[in-house]
Amino acid sequence: MIEVHDDPGRSPLRWLATLLLVVALPLAIGFFLAGRVVPRPQVGILRLSYDINSLSTYEVTEQLKLARENPAIKAVVLILNSPGGSAAYSEELFLDVLNTRHKLPVVASVDLLAASGAYYMAAAADEIYAKPTSGVGSVGVIASLPGDVFIEEDLLTTGPYKAFGGTRDGTVRQIERAKFAFLDAVRVGRGERLAIEPATLSRGELYSGVQALDYGLIDGLAAGDEAIRRAAELAGLRDYETVELYPLAFDTDFIPLPLARYRPQPIDEAKLWAAPTDLAPGVYYRHVAPAPGQP
Template structure:
């Protein structure tokens, strides 16, 4: 007895739906376990118990009120010391300034030591300057002392399509530079003054916090990055090592027991630690034949990326790619 074609299609559709919900359930369990593991790892030590606080500085640095509030909470907690674990190319000048100021207020209450795990460039190095002691791995990257302002200019592109942008302004420098018209010398000079002013602040901060002579300050503030080994010779870092080196320094210089437990503090914002999970879920859902659900996940990811967009003056290191 043959089975009707409609029944076959319906059964296949039903199997796909069941498979989809099973897969979604498995991904939800995986996500819950991952988040739970991170929570246990970071919060297993009671807030009221003496401990060493670990703060992760990663990704692009921008204004983050929740992180400032977290640092203030650490200052009120029973943490005996703070370890900054840094791996960041920098970010906005104002965001880096905000983080530096919060770290200096925290350092007035508890000893703070920075450990450069991978990169502490530009704005991330500003954050490292907020610590009492800077440690870097031998081949970590530090420095990139400088400020950059970037903006696209579509003037030539518009010419090729026959489009001209016109504007009526109250003054010549209003809304300048404009990406749709050639940058005037006056507009370029105005932006240049902004960059130089922020750079002077950054450069002065490095000289003050690292107690550098003028010749040495000139060497380290030309925008280059240095390895941790080079940075030690240039006085950008105090020691080579890792978190164990930081614990030894805290014990030796601040009397913080090395056997004291470490607690990782996290702000309320969700980071990108589990971005891989979103990507995997999106791929599985799409493969199962549910493009609408996959599109929803893609939109969620796009929204997360939009929140990391930077504008304004940047203290950010990014290697130049020619070709």
């Protein structure tokens, strides 16, 4: 009698196990490591909330710097909830967004409010979107006039206005120059899309998203998610992920994993619309909502 023994090397189960070890396992490890060695393209989310001042400007410019220098970030979306603020800092944000726009797409998304200096900043983006009832615009300037000139016997100055900063009419002319700088920034940023006369725009009105679209101040009515998709489209991305820029710029312990996502604080609408108090002397691109009972 002839006995037949199966060759262990030719066993189907053994062959399948060898295939898994030699082919499937390396492929699985490769796919697992690919996202870490070569990260997926990212759309960075940057949030400006409340007033534009020295602190908020520093935070925004650091996040924009990170976006420009991080090769994984291919586009930036600005989520705006701000009444504006300091003229000088608003101009700095405009220039920094413009600088970023030259390197990667930037899309602005107005959540509740992008007024005055916040809209100044948004005007530097490639495109601007808002909700139908978002507050947009308020293109204008506010400033305090210097007090009455007087002589102080115990104070020696080398010029009659050294202690006062200038005359009242001189301050008015400075405010006018700041207003025209704002108008020029909007004109350059919006280009041929702008459909409102400078004289009308300079009235400082706050428009709804629907009105802003009619005037060419924004490019469409859309929520934040749609603005993100548009930014990805401008960057030529199909497979991408979104990432919050704030913790990447300031929290060195932050790990951008799905279970450790950064969650920004919800907007306090009362704080957002609150009138400024104790403003330092200076020029401001800021919207001031009328007090209750006032027109």
